[in-house]
Amino acid sequence: MQPQIISNISVDCVIFGFDFDTKTLNVLLIERFLKSEESSEPLVNDYVLTGYHTYQNETLDETASRVLKELTGLDNLYKKQFKVFGDPNRLMNDRDIIWAKNQNFNQRTITIAYYFLLQTHEVNLGKTEHKAQWFPVNELPALGFDHRAIINEAYADLKEKSMYKPIVFELLPDKFTIKELQDAYEAILGTEIDNRNFRRKLITKKFIVKLDEKQVGISKKPSHLFMFSKDIYQKAYKENYLINI
Amino acid sequence: MQPQIISNISVDCVIFGFDFDTKTLNVLLIERFLKSEESSEPLVNDYVLTGYHTYQNETLDETASRVLKELTGLDNLYKKQFKVFGDPNRLMNDRDIIWAKNQNFNQRTITIAYYFLLQTHEVNLGKTEHKAQWFPVNELPALGFDHRAIINEAYADLKEKSMYKPIVFELLPDKFTIKELQDAYEAILGTEIDNRNFRRKLITKKFIVKLDEKQVGISKKPSHLFMFSKDIYQKAYKENYLINI
DNA sequence: AAAATAATAGTCAATTTGACGTTTATTAAT
DNA sequence: ATTAATAAACGTCAAATTGACTATTATTTT
Numbered sequence: 048m049q050p051q052i053i054s055n056i057s058v059d060c061v062i063f064g065f066d067f068d069t070k071t072l073n074v075l076l077i078e079r080f081l082k083s084e085e086s087s088e089p090l091v092n093d094y095v096l097t098g099y100h101t102y103q104n105e106t107l108d109e110t111a112s113r114v115l116k117e118l119t120g121l122d123n124l125y126k127k128q129f130k131v132f133g134d135p136n137r138l139m140n141d142r143d144i145i146w147a148k149n150q151n152f153n154q155r156t157i158t159i160a161y162y163f164l165l166q167t168h169e170v171n172l173g174k175t176e177h178k179a180q181w182f183p184v185n186e187l188p189a190l191g192f193d194h195r196a197i198i199n200e201a202y203a204d205l206k207e208k209s210m211y212k213p214i215v216f217e218l219l220p221d222k223f224t225i226k227e228l229q230d231a232y233e234a235i236l237g238t239e240i241d242n243r244n245f246r247r248k249l250i251t252k253k254f255i256v257k258l259d260e261k262q263v264g265i266s267k268k269p270s271h272l273f274m275f276s277k278d279i280y281q282k283a284y285k286e287n288y289l290i291n292i
Numbered sequence: 293m294q295p296q297i298i299s300n301i302s303v304d305c306v307i308f309g310f311d312f313d314t315k316t317l318n319v320l321l322i323e324r325f326l327k328s329e330e331s332s333e334p335l336v337n338d339y340v341l342t343g344y345h346t347y348q349n350e351t352l353d354e355t356a357s358r359v360l361k362e363l364t365g366l367d368n369l370y371k372k373q374f375k376v377f378g379d380p381n382r383l384m385n386d387r388d389i390i391w392a393k394n395q396n397f398n399q400r401t402i403t404i405a406y407y408f409l410l411q412t413h414e415v416n417l418g419k420t421e422h423k424a425q426w427f428p429v430n431e432l433p434a435l436g437f438d439h440r441a442i443i444n445e446a447y448a449d450l451k452e453k454s455m456y457k458p459i460v461f462e463l464l465p466d467k468f469t470i471k472e473l474q475d476a477y478e479a480i481l482g483t484e485i486d487n488r489n490f491r492r493k494l495i496t497k498k499f500i501v502k503l504d505e506k507q508v509g510i511s512k513k514p515s516h517l518f519m520f521s522k523d524i525y526q527k528a529y530k531e532n533y534l535i536n537i
Numbered sequence: 538a539a540a541a542t543a544a545t546a547g548t549c550a551a552t553t554t555g556a557c558g559t560t561t562a563t564t565a566a567t
Numbered sequence: 568a569t570t571a572a573t574a575a576a577c578g579t580c581a582a583a584t585t586g587a588c589t590a591t592t593a594t595t596t597t
Contacts, residue, residue, distance in 0.1 A: 053300065053400070055298065055300070055301070056300070056301070056378075056402055101378070103380070103400065104380055105380070106378070106379050106380065107376060107378045107379075107402070128375065128376060130373065131352060131373060131376055131404050133301075133346070133351070133352045133404070134351050134352075135348070135349055135350070135351065155298070155348065157301055157352070157402075157404075159376050159378070159402075209535075210456075210534065210535055210536060210537075211455075211456050211536050211537060212537060213537045224575090225575090225576090226574085226575080232535060236535075240535075241555075241556075241557090242575095242576095243556090243557080243558095243576085243577085243578090244554075244555065244556080244557095246575090246576075246577090247553095247554095247577090248535070248553090248554085250576095251553095252537075265563095265564090265574095266563080266564045266565070266573085266574095267562090267563060267564065267565095267572085267573050267574050267575080268561075268562045268563045268564085268573075268574055268575050268576085269562085269563070269574095269575085270574080270575055270576085271575085271576090289455065290454075290455055290477060290481075290485075290493070291455060291456050291536055292455075292456060292457060292458045292497075469544090470544090470545090471543085471544080486586075486587075486588090487544095487545095488545085488546085488547090488587090488588080488589095489585070489586065489587080491544090491545070491546090492546090492547095492584095492585090493584085493585085495545095496584095510543095510594095510595090511542085511543095511594080511595050511596070512541085512542050512543045512544080512593090512594060512595065512596095513542075513543050513544050513545085513592075513593045513594040513595080514543095514544085514593085514594070514595095515543080515544055515545085516544085516545090
């Protein structure tokens, strides 16, 4: 027996992935496609976030994790419930109306939006039954519902948090180079950062731990690997109540 | 005809008020009282946040503003939708169960939590029909539902934001002294701040504008009044993309 | 006129920033 | 085996900011 869904409440997930090759921050979207029965011409052909309704016996966090796992197979990623989207007129454009009719829903639905952070290469796109695809957050395709607004708010939240919290590390592997860290910051913030000042600033942080390892398998001078120590960070954070407006 | 409510969705409001006399950050709570029909002894006697269900044709932001206005008569305050509380077992303790029976609701309800910022003296407590009262955020009374958790999360969010955003000004009048500003920071952060360094740091900010006015009606040396210029702040902010982890 | 008190200004060494130029370790090419 | 190419990594210096303090000033009340 299927668990019962709450029909007017859903969770939508903005899955952010940092792509090391293109050095861009990307969003994972799934295709929404519907073609006319008569003309076989596409009525709806755009992209949406992954999401689903909450089950009666499930927390919202659990819904988000379930939805993520169904699409990516992944667990235990950084997860942030950042905003609720529940305007009475969330479904406004023609494609949404066609889609809603086809799927037989017409109720006002409130969606709790989450975002997740990972590296694009962690996801095996071939595996999922949905047609899922990465898009740079600055080059999004046509999107259904209010999903463009949801992505933009998620991105704004991530951008802001990245400036004062050690959240970038969630987009990187455990072992990373300072250059990769800088690339991630530049992708998120959309700015260039002076490499020498960036290095100096980050390397002096006690919670950025230098490992006895270097990169392998690259041409040119291989760089040192570092890791982020959550423990050291949290200890240091407690003393440090500074106003920085 | 009454607008129709969405029975499984509500909004709860954490109303933060800064009290200039006690220099504390307070929360406005309303009494929840129910007495036994036989014994006339109180079955439920604690406090809760103000809140209500969303109407079908209303945005969540509108619900929050409506609920605020009903209790305080106020409009146009700083408002932040900060988190959703929707666990299947939100209503757990005995008092909640008695209350729920009495009010005839037993459905899983998801509540969207907001917080508002103001000065305690802006609210005329006598005017409201509810028994409403201010409590210091660190000395909360017995609370119904999961409202203690909601307040704590709101407070954590406010604390964090106050460290990197000019949000304290929402707790102060338009014209304020540097001492009042410091008091507000100390109340929020729960720390003492060196007065001389604080003054120096804040006065040098271009968006803290010194007025040609002094305090009136106080003994001792009257202090200068300042205001916060949102315009200047926003202009300066755009250039300033700094990592501060 | 003096006492009391809160506001406000100032000092100095230590640290952090911003804006640059230089050296070093590695691989690929000769 | 030497050299060219390239990205990593280190260094400099003046300016600005911080942290931890002491001192002065403008008011009102006595």
